[in-house]
Amino acid sequence: MSRVYNFSAGPSVSPESVLLQAQQELLEWRDSGMSVMEMSHRGKHFSTIAEELESDLRSLLAVPDNYKVLFLQGGASAQFSLIPQNILKDKTKACYLNTGAWSEKAIKDAQSYCEVIVSASSEDTRFTSIPEASTWLLDEQSAYLHYTSNETIHGVEFQSTPDSNGLPLVSDMSSNILSRKIDVSQYGLIYAGTQKNMGPAGVTVVIVRDDLIGHAGKTTPPVFNYAEQAKNQSMLNTPATYNWYLVGLVLKWLKAQGGVEAIEQLNIAKAAKLYQAIDQSTLYSNPVAVPFRSRMNVPFILGDESLDKPFLAAAAANGLFELKGHRSVGGMRASIYNAMPEAGVLALIDFMAEFERTH
Amino acid sequence: MSRVYNFSAGPSVSPESVLLQAQQELLEWRDSGMSVMEMSHRGKHFSTIAEELESDLRSLLAVPDNYKVLFLQGGASAQFSLIPQNILKDKTKACYLNTGAWSEKAIKDAQSYCEVIVSASSEDTRFTSIPEASTWLLDEQSAYLHYTSNETIHGVEFQSTPDSNGLPLVSDMSSNILSRKIDVSQYGLIYAGTQKNMGPAGVTVVIVRDDLIGHAGKTTPPVFNYAEQAKNQSMLNTPATYNWYLVGLVLKWLKAQGGVEAIEQLNIAKAAKLYQAIDQSTLYSNPVAVPFRSRMNVPFILGDESLDKPFLAAAAANGLFELKGHRSVGGMRASIYNAMPEAGVLALIDFMAEFERTH
Numbered sequence: 001m002s003r004v005y006n007f008s009a010g011p012s013v014s015p016e017s018v019l020l021q022a023q024q025e026l027l028e029w030r031d032s033g034m035s036v037m038e039m040s041h042r043g044k045h046f047s048t049i050a051e052e053l054e055s056d057l058r059s060l061l062a063v064p065d066n067y068k069v070l071f072l073q074g075g076a077s078a079q080f081s082l083i084p085q086n087i088l089k090d091k092t093k094a095c096y097l098n099t100g101a102w103s104e105k106a107i108k109d110a111q112s113y114c115e116v117i118v119s120a121s122s123e124d125t126r127f128t129s130i131p132e133a134s135t136w137l138l139d140e141q142s143a144y145l146h147y148t149s150n151e152t153i154h155g156v157e158f159q160s161t162p163d164s165n166g167l168p169l170v171s172d173m174s175s176n177i178l179s180r181k182i183d184v185s186q187y188g189l190i191y192a193g194t195q196k197n198m199g200p201a202g203v204t205v206v207i208v209r210d211d212l213i214g215h216a217g218k219t220t221p222p223v224f225n226y227a228e229q230a231k232n233q234s235m236l237n238t239p240a241t242y243n244w245y246l247v248g249l250v251l252k253w254l255k256a257q258g259g260v261e262a263i264e265q266l267n268i269a270k271a272a273k274l275y276q277a278i279d280q281s282t283l284y285s286n287p288v289a290v291p292f293r294s295r296m297n298v299p300f301i302l303g304d305e306s307l308d309k310p311f312l313a314a315a316a317a318n319g320l321f322e323l324k325g326h327r328s329v330g331g332m333r334a335s336i337y338n339a340m341p342e343a344g345v346l347a348l349i350d351f352m353a354e355f356e357r358t359h
Numbered sequence: 360m361s362r363v364y365n366f367s368a369g370p371s372v373s374p375e376s377v378l379l380q381a382q383q384e385l386l387e388w389r390d391s392g393m394s395v396m397e398m399s400h401r402g403k404h405f406s407t408i409a410e411e412l413e414s415d416l417r418s419l420l421a422v423p424d425n426y427k428v429l430f431l432q433g434g435a436s437a438q439f440s441l442i443p444q445n446i447l448k449d450k451t452k453a454c455y456l457n458t459g460a461w462s463e464k465a466i467k468d469a470q471s472y473c474e475v476i477v478s479a480s481s482e483d484t485r486f487t488s489i490p491e492a493s494t495w496l497l498d499e500q501s502a503y504l505h506y507t508s509n510e511t512i513h514g515v516e517f518q519s520t521p522d523s524n525g526l527p528l529v530s531d532m533s534s535n536i537l538s539r540k541i542d543v544s545q546y547g548l549i550y551a552g553t554q555k556n557m558g559p560a561g562v563t564v565v566i567v568r569d570d571l572i573g574h575a576g577k578t579t580p581p582v583f584n585y586a587e588q589a590k591n592q593s594m595l596n597t598p599a600t601y602n603w604y605l606v607g608l609v610l611k612w613l614k615a616q617g618g619v620e621a622i623e624q625l626n627i628a629k630a631a632k633l634y635q636a637i638d639q640s641t642l643y644s645n646p647v648a649v650p651f652r653s654r655m656n657v658p659f660i661l662g663d664e665s666l667d668k669p670f671l672a673a674a675a676a677n678g679l680f681e682l683k684g685h686r687s688v689g690g691m692r693a694s695i696y697n698a699m700p701e702a703g704v705l706a707l708i709d710f711m712a713e714f715e716r717t718h
Contacts, residue, residue: 002387003387004392006392006397008398008402010597011396011397012397013397014394014397016386019394023386026381026385027362027379028361033362033365033678033680034362034365035378037559039370040368040370040681041560043367073599074433074583075596077580077582077596077597078580078582078583080580081578081580081582082580109580112577193597195600200599200601201598201599201600202561202599202600202602221439221440223437236436238552239560240432240599241370241559241561242560242601242602243601246601321392322402
């Protein structure tokens with residue numbers, strides 16, 4: 001078949017121009033005589049790729065000079081354990097906001113390293129909202145406040161940076177990094193797996209303020225010690241070189257689109273159209289309170305569960321794939337990351353209308 | 360330029376047919392409508408890729424049923440810390456053989472978790488040999504005996520499986536896995552980064568006997584807990600999906616070459632020719648004692664250090680790249696992994712003879 005519209009929550013759709021460039025360069029990168037995946041990570045060709053990767057990410061997010069940008073392995077889930085190991089310092093407590101499945105996982109793993117204070121939780125709303133900031137329990141003896149800026153499964157997103165009342169703010173931005181403008185200087189640490197808005201799985205970006213690192217204990221593996229990796233440009237050991245290259249291509253694509261500000265406008269438009277279609281229908285509904293709806297992951301249910309299978313089958317027949325919702329939530333989920341073209345969202349909306357008309 | 364002969368120690372040369380297949384499938388894998396790097400790791404297409412990856416590796420190495428095969432992230436260096444975390448169990452000591460730079464790193468990192476007994480060391484020979492097994496100090500209260508089966512930097516390789524006197528045998532096989540026949544049942548744990556004999560960097564293979572896992576403490580991150588990952592087919596979190604696919608292609612290529620036994624014969628022939636050329640010359644020499652010379656990494660020095668730069672320049676002009684030795688050893692190093700064709704080794708030998716004649 002030809003290429004489809006892929007609404008997978010991650011790994012997820014890549015810009016087609018990125019895939020075409022990777023294809024064209026697969027056997028030989030520029031005049032190097034070899035594939036990027038065959039290059040020594042210490043050589044001049046890969047050094048160019050690595051330097052551009054970091055400088056492009058710094059420029060796209062306007063990362064201040066007093067922040068390190070690391071490209072690690074293990075996924076954001078590894079960071080659930082590595083963040084407390086690296087930045088608790090002499091503290092024994094950390095605050096976490098619980099706004100969905102990914103917050104819950106971060107909390108569970110952090111509990112092996114410190115006392116976790118759940119500052120607020122929207123579990124009582126089945127994670128369809130975000131608790132009022134005025135109700136948050138922020139303990140000033142805590143090492144940091146952690147939150148998940150976008151809940152991929154529940155489709156809940158912070159629309160602005162929360163006020164941490166002076167605690168270093170730590171954010172899992174795996175599923176919305178580079179999709180909206182942020183002010184990095186408001187954060188202590190930002191981390192994200194690459195497989196949603198930055199390319200293939202296999203790289204974990206950690207952006208961390210200088211003063212927070214250098215305090216890991218000796219049982220933190222050196223390759224996961226932020227200070228050690230910062231000193232070595234994330235090459236304390238062999239990095240996932242080909243993945244770095246692919247992420248770099250995605251960043252260059254994003255710059256060519258006009259950067260984060262431009263893509264944010266597109267993301268606003270795409271999400272607005274899809275939510276409008278859901279809200280105006282009688283068949284589909286989205287459970288999330290309007291102010292907290294995610295621009296990246298749009299879960300929706302059909303009024304009649306027995307229509308789920310026919311919906312997915314008909315969608316696939318129309319070239320619309322990976323719409324099945326996460327099993328913990330049920331129904332459908334359309335992930336519409338940066339690389340999902342507006343045409344894909346419009347095709348989904350048209351299909352949904354036609355399905356509703358005929359069912 | 361056209362593709363060169365790439366003697367990099369890792370990341371390193373890939374089979375050209377693998378690159379061609381990856382190139383051809385880059386925008387769409389089979390009839391999936393998407394690139395492998397865009398696929399959900401939970402979907403049916405990627406499940407096929409993942410299952411074939413494991414079954415091909417099991418079949419190539421004849422892995423017994425009572426061993427788990429894991430595909431993790433972080434590189435072999437991460438395992439230096441994760442092996443003691445996972446398999447020390449109730450022991451407080453572990454034995455390590457010190458045969459080169461990679462053994463030294465493994466020893467250093469393990470010391471954060473247990474008392475390391477250096478059972479033997481060839482440091483006094485500048486790592487040009489392997490101490491006699493009869494002299495090894497094997498402490499029966501130790502959790503395991505660790506050794507590095509091939510020292511990538513020093514060019515020293517174990518030619519047979521050491522006798523651990525009953526201790527679970529743990530081996531870093533990063534630079535010679537799949538290059539020679541081994542009996543997995545003699546090991547407790549085998550680990551290897553993929554970037555030498557298995558494809559691109561970004562995957563770490565861990566083959567571990569069932570009875571050794573399940574004893575990690577709660578401070579071991581779940582994604583690096585062997586038992587947790589084994590229960591989840593190495594998908595406790597999103598794996599490096601595209602890397603798994605590329606490694607899978609390399610394994611299928613190796614099967615098509617006749618498997619490990621066939622490639623071992625080629626490796627023996629390639630290494631023998633190169634060492635013979637070195638030994639017969641008056642310009643080049645290899646410092647490693649003959650019985651311990653690596654089939655994978657062949658370091659050699661030129662009698663006159665001032666010839667190093669002209670040698671590298673002339674080699675590059677002849678399409679022979681990445682021959683510079685590691686800075687800790689100096690001179691040259693030719694890494695001739697499975698994917699280096701015999702023609703590449705012969706071209707190097709011809710060039711070396713011509714350079715010697717003219718210098």
